[in-house]
Amino acid sequence: MNQNTRRIAVIGLGAMGGAMAAALHKAGWDVTGFDPSDTARSAAEAAGITTTATLGDVAGTPYAVLSLPAASIVETTVPQLLAAPGTVAIIDTTTSEPATSKKMAELAEAQGAAFVDAPVSGGRDGAATGSLSAFVGATEAALKAAEPVLLALTGGKYSHIGGPGSGNVVKLLNNVLAAANLASVGEALGVAKAYGIDPAKAAASISEASGGSKVSANMYPNWVLSGTHDSGFSLGLMARDAALAVDVATQIGETPSLLAAVANQWQDALAVLGPRADFTEIARVVAPAVTPAGAPGAATPAGTTPTA
Structure with a gap:
């Protein structure tokens, strides 16, 4: 060239x-x-x-x-x-x-x-x-x-x-699956925390087993449990992508009920946190106990800084 x-x-x-x-x-x-x-x-x-x-x-x-x-x-x-x-x-x-x-x-x-x-x-x-x-x-x-x-x-x-267009379809499916995993891992770690188990230890153990993923191995330890929420990807964009994935499915007559429920969950989080929040802040809605900042609108725990 x-x-x-x-x-x-x-x-x-x-x-x-x-x-x-x-x-x-x-x-x-x-x-x-x-x-x-x-x-x-x-x-x-x-x-x-x-x-x-x-x-x-x-x-x-x-x-x-x-x-x-x-x-x-x-x-x-x-x-x-x-x-x-x-x-x-x-x-x-x-x-x-x-x-x-x-x-x-x-x-x-x-x-x-x-x-x-x-x-x-x-x-x-x-x-x-x-x-x-x-x-x-x-x-x-x-x-x-x-x-x-x-x-x-x-x-x-x-x-x-x-x-043409097939790359878009698979990327949207990738993102809605990531959206589902972010919510489900958060809920799971919230259950672990309620049992008195360190969420970081639970995430590390799960990540070595069949339930593990990049979300449990990297996203939660690096951005959620740490409280940094600085992935650089916004909650508004992830909510948009999840909704688009369901729309693309609907256009060809598919009805993915679980993915539709996930997309709705992200719309609910969007309404609470706003589009500029980091997408990892979904954890503050689905499992506030595992995040240093806690639930949106809650008093900030001593020694922490609010992230939204």
Whole structure:
């Protein structure tokens, strides 16, 4: 790949987009970042990244990575990126909707470009180190066009799920399963605490057995039991993803009752904690006794600091 084709635009410089832009910059890509937020652009510039406040400035850039808050914004962004010739591939890491990705893939293909839905998992740390995992929906031709960027973001740790939109479906299912596990592990540790068992010891023991998961092994010890709640992923986004997963199922006639109950539980937590709370703060609703901050609205225990 010559230097000209190593030009890449990163659209959306929030926690994930900013970290991906920095990782690409460190890997030798010529990165230009776009975000309407002055704060987000300033943070990217501090990492050595050129930025612009005008999306049209990056139209026709050979590669583009999208990290956006909603499918509706993807739909308005992609046509602007394709407004000038030169686009090779657009890699959409947004947790988006399959219908949107199918439409954008058709639009890009009609203009001789590729569009792949590649929602990612791995958080800020994975984004910053180029070690994310990605769920990819794309045609074979689009996948080949996007591969240099996918390799840079994931180190090869991506799964080609199927055609356009399929990456979105599996990512939403992944997130609703994580949402279910966050609630169920919290409830289980709440029971352990009620029996006088140290929740940290219970989580460690369960994590070595058949009930274990990344939630019990990492998320609860690192972010919940510690009281830090600083994963970098918001409760509002997780509540949205859980609801979207159920909507996607409903659209094809499926009725996942347990997942629907989980989605409702997250909506209830959203109403109490607000969208900006860390998603690990769900524990404060389902198992407040295991969290240093306790239940929302409760008096803060001595020696602790409220997290919401």
